[in-house]
Amino acid sequence: MLLVMVWKPYISFLSVSTLLRINMLAEAICAASFMSVYIGYLHQYNSLNSEPDILKSLYSPLQHSSPLEGLRYHDGSRLSDQQMALLQYQRENLHFLSEEVLRLQECLSKYERSDDGSTPQVDLAHLLAAREQELRTLSAEMNQLQSELRLARSLIAERDSELQQVRTTNNQYVEENERLRAILGEWSARAAKLERALEGERMSNLELQKNFSTSRSQSHVSTETSEKR
Template sequence: MYQYQGSPMAHPASASRDLRSEDLFAGIAKFYPLRTHFFFATYLGLLSLFCVYIYANPFGLDTKPGHQGSGLGFKSKIDASVHTFFVVLSLALSKIMRRGHKVQKRQGYIRLHSRLKSFVWAPPLVVILGECTLLALGVWIESPKFSLNDAIKCILGLEEVLLLVIFVDYCRILVRHNKRKPPPDALTVLQEMGGEDTPLLYAIDHGMGLDSVTDEQAELIRFLQLRTTQLSKQVLKLQHRLDQGGARGEGSAGEGAGGAGRSPGGGGAASSASAAGDLDHILAARDREIRSLNGERDTLQREVREGKRRLMDLGAENQQLLGTNQQHVAENARLRAIIHEWSVRHAKLEAKLQEGG
């Protein structure tokens, strides 16, 4: 099954198994917990401190309007400026959250990314709406009875409550995900598709929270492409290490041949040869995994094309059915008109017969 840390050397027999078995991604993935809720908590804590400052007014600043009852108070101007700064912080928080969610999506947690998509713009949306309301109240309402400081208190209180509710839900999802450490959704789906006892039902919805099966297949293809790129980089690194190990082995063998009387065993050459053999094994396993990933990607692309063709065929059949339905509706309307006409004629004939009788 899925392993978070491991080495292909721990499973030497897996190389002889089917390339589409459940060990396809074993030993190459690592679970990285999502910590963006800490940034959200920091932002919420700063906003709470600002709310305490607004309500307590520890410095005793004047909250009354300017001279002759017009304009804004000095404290209200400062509070509005600080609130604008929190708008900028909310945009930065949204960017951090979106970046963390993309990392989870690249790891294959597509369902988690779909669930957290709506939380990205929630903090800036709430704070920007509060800022717009604050600007509208400060610009358009000019009354000596109106206090902008009271409006700021009300707006910040509502923002704090809304963001707290959003944070609790967001933190609940992340804490549960980090505690369970589930395997990636894309990995689970690909293992189900590659199982021997499971038919290749690529055209079904696996409940990843996407809009359509085509989007789901596209995400799986992107996941396979990313894993292929990562494996290619690992192959290049291992090949470089193999070349370096071979060069060191040749140098050690030369030194052993020059000083045969002192080191007849050639231990350095033997150890480097063993390391080279291990690297060859790892390199061969990575090559097999890359080939299997390419095969899975090609199969998924082919299934996506077939699914699109099926959708087009179904759309054409639907259009034909709609056209036939329209024809039936028109024919039904024509028959109803004929029946109505004959009913009118029948009524007229009955009236004439009654008059003649």
């Protein structure tokens, strides 16, 4: 903003929004530059604390010393421990390489020709025949597995068709059960109506019997009265 105020007579033809954008762009560039420098120093600082590397130790005499080494490796005991670890790693690596060289030499001695120019000590034809036999065996096993896989797929398809038939039959049974339940409900309703009608008829019969008994007793009394007269 101070630069904008100082250069205002020279940039008066620009609008305020343009000036603000230029200012924000300059600030972003400066921030990115400072961040890049900081990340570079931080990466260089952290790379000094890495694990022992044999290639780094071999090439170290050809490289210039870093100005940040004094910030990390100021302790002599820690540096000696790292050197011991690096030496142990180099010894193990040399031991492994020597064993690998011996193994390769042994393999090479098996395949090199004898002094009289005869065939190799190892019968390559026999090895090739053995490999071909193994390949044929593996091919036969693969064919058998493929046939078993096809059989399993056919069985799975058959089971799926049977399961579909069972589901269809089950759906038919469910529909039949629903129909029978509807019929049973209708018959239950009819039975309830018949029971109510029967109960009504029974009550009416009782009323008729009661009325008949009453009328009979009254007629008997009237008959006895007329006979006495």
